[in-house]
Amino acid sequence: MSTETEFRSGFVCFVGRPNTGKSTLTNALVGSKIAITSSRPQTTRHTIRGIVHRPHAQLILVDTPGLHRPRTLLGQRLNDLVRDTYSEVDAIGLCIPADEKIGPGDRWILEQVRQMAPKTKLIGIVTKIDKVSREKVAEQLVALSKLLGPETDVIPVSAASGEQVEMLVDLLAKSMDEGPAFYPDGEITDEPEETLMAELIREAALEGLGDELPHSLAVVIEEVIEREGRTEKQGEMLDVHALLYVERPSQKGIVIGKGGARLREVGTKARTQIEKLLGTRIFLELHVKVAKDWQRDPKQLGRLGF
Structure with a gap:
């Protein structure tokens, strides 16, 4: 049997400064929306595993928060999560956007990766x-190749247009050991649906907001109940109740908006995405609560899933 047809499988992590296209790339490779994308930096909170199925390989993509210099206990916990991930994957893709010069932030991340995972295969990705x-x-x-050294592969991709995405899959697959698939065909993530729902609500809530909110917003799914008494013709419907936690009363006002308009908009947007994810109709109820300084309080962090 030639090595070309041998099945390969393994774990991949994309790293890079906030907003370098890591989550968008994850979604493009998986072919479905599982990682939240936002123009606000530092929006990814959970390690979401996306599963890429190809006839010759299975890649499990681990989506981590961006590595940054932490200022809060939450920041520290997010960084610890990243460190654990780096040391456990088979390949790391360093993402550098084509439209920004390589800077100190990129060099710092590369330094961290090399310290934490010196033996892990590194690939440079121009996004x-x-x-x-x-x-x-x-x-x-050329600049990225110079930064990483001649022995490291570099590849250009566009997650938005899909250009070179399959080339990247092949390149990543080559870094994997031969081995069986970890997940059955058709599965795209091993995250619980509640986590994905919470992330989609969070993404909708962050869209179009200023800098003061991203870190201060947490979403918890309180309950998901199947609505009873529906006829076959009406089809299944789920009632989803979610709480959005902010740190200050002023932030609560921002999320709710004038006369509740902003929150209604968030609900509509998130509902559409969640219905796509679950393949069923849902009724989404959102409430906003203040949990004072939750990012610095270990008890509250635990309660909110960190």
Whole structure:
């Protein structure tokens, strides 16, 4: 049997500064929305595993929060989560956007990766290549190659247009050991549905908000109940009750909006995404609560799932 057809499987983690396209890339490879994407930095909270199925390979993508210099207990816990992940995966993809010069933040992350996972295979990924000219992409590839050294593969991709995505799958698959699939065909994540629902609500709530909110917002799914008394024609419907926690009363006002308009908008947006995820109709009820300074309080962090 030639090595070309041998099945390979393993774990992959994308790293990079906040907002370098890691979550979008995860979603593009999996072919479904499982990682929240947002233009606000530091929005990914949970390690979400996306599963990429191909005839010759299975890649399990671990989506971590961006590594950063922590200022709160939450920040510290997020960083610990990242450290654990780095040391357990088979390959790490360092994401550098095509439309921004390589800077101190990128170098710092590379340094952390090399310290924490010196033996893990590293691949350089130039993301967002649909945003710049071919010349700019070539320049960035050269710069990244210089940063990583000649023995490290670099590859340009666009998660938005899908360009080079399959080339990246092949390159990652080559870094894996031969071995069986970890998950059955058709499964795209091993995260509980509640976690994904909470993340989609959080994404909808963060959209269009200023800088003061991203870290201060946590979402907890209180309950998911199947609605009784529905006819076959009406089909199944789930009632989903979720709580959005903020740290200050002023933030509560921002999330709710004038006359509750903002919260209604969040509900509509999140409901559409959750219905796609679950493949069933839902009624979504959202409430906003203040949990004072929860990011610095170990008890509250535990209660909110961190």
